[in-house]
Amino acid sequence: MNSQIRRSMPLFPIGIVMQLTDLSARQIRYYEEHGLVSPARTEGNRRLFSFNDVDRLLEIKDLIEQGVNLAGIKQIFASRQQQHFETTPSVSPKVVKQDLSEAELRKLLRTELMQAGRFNRASLRQGDIARFFH
Amino acid sequence: MNSQIRRSMPLFPIGIVMQLTDLSARQIRYYEEHGLVSPARTEGNRRLFSFNDVDRLLEIKDLIEQGVNLAGIKQIFASRQQQHFETTPSVSPKVVKQDLSEAELRKLLRTELMQAGRFNRASLRQGDIARFFH
DNA sequence: ATGAAATGTTACGTTTCATTACATATTTTT
DNA sequence: AAAAATATGTAATGAAACGTAACATTTCAT
Structure with missing residues (x-):
């Protein structure tokens, strides 16, 4: 799957991402600060975002617009990850559905x-x- | 599955639920007000919660403690519902993973x-x- | 090479949401 | 009937998600 490589290739500086997502630089940096995206960096410490990063930011934007806060988005992303490993019987990483038995x-x-x-x-x-x- | 019927049977007044969940009455009502639980009512308009309701409140409490706000919890519950209907190819009810194609x-x-x-x-x-x- | 533009970091102010604190009315219990 | 529990509504409080501004550094364009 070559497209996966391309989709994760660091390409866009923050200015372009602002236009693509209609988010402010402040917001984008804030989301990074809270671990919701992890763009690559140039030698000069500039952020470089991939297609995947942009997708992620658009999802974040969507959820924010629905009033979800960063902690919620983190949970949602985390639980999505788990879906992926559902074949692997791993220990669920913290989002245990702590039901009353x-x-x-x-x-x-x-x-x-x-x-x-x-x-x-x-x-x-x-x-x-x-x-x-x- | 008889247990499902029992689990959804209206049993507990709010005072008991407060003890079971360690939530204040005000909190519980607030969550109801925002559609996160829907306890039954007696003729005199008192809330009666089922086992399922209590479970739900415990999940809410858990997520709140992790910093998720009500909108986020709503999303999480909603997306959980959809997992359930995953056999049915229905139109996803609003939580479309709006990816950039x-x-x-x-x-x-x-x-x-x-x-x-x-x-x-x-x-x-x-x-x-x-x-x-x- | 040098000035202009873009980006990085930091700090402070504002707004909104979840919670708490009260106050009052109604229902249930004893 | 009196006491206890619950319902509902209205402020007051504290933290999160930004906007904005100030200043340093990197990159671009001529």
Whole structure:
């Protein structure tokens, strides 16, 4: 896949990227500062962006316009990465869907029920709660 | 799958949910106001949350703690939904991965090149750019 | 080679969002 | 009936995402 190489080739200085994306230089640098893009650098320390970088910036712009903040964008990108490795049974890198396990919930519920027999008897028939505990 | 029914059964008043999630009532209501949870209501207009609702709140809490704002959480939930319908070739409901197509990029690049022969000749050998246009 | 233009970095000010703090009305519990 | 819990609405607070300006350095054009 030669196109992948071409797409990641450092080409555009920030001025061009500003025009392509309609983002301010300040914004672009800010996004880099927060790890959302990582353009290459020339010897003189100028940024050089690839096609992929520009794509990424356009996605960022899109999400920003929908009100998503940088932390959210980071999460979204991270979770997208994982989709990619879904064949590899790796340890999910931090975005664990920390669900309340049934066991845990049952424990909490049971404690609650012990501690005070209150809480909406109205909406539950006698047996209903018990059914959660089998 | 009976458990799915049980998990979506309205059970907990907000006070219990506060304890289970360690969120303030105000926060929980705020999240509802922004469409992130939709607890049922009693006749007297009190909220009743299901297991699923509590799970959702815990996820919200988790993401908030990672700095994601409500808009971001909304996007994340939305994109999760879509994974689910991935068998159905439906029109993606708004979170289109609006990539710059190669064609489009080429057009922009060509225009740029026409308009002014400038922009980092230094980093490109003569033939490199031409290669993008085949 | 030299001045002009572009870009880099840094610092301060502004606006918006999530949260907290109150105040009041209504429902539920005892 | 009184007390406790919940609903709703209105400020006040603090941090994030920039705009903007100042100044240094790199690159471009003649």
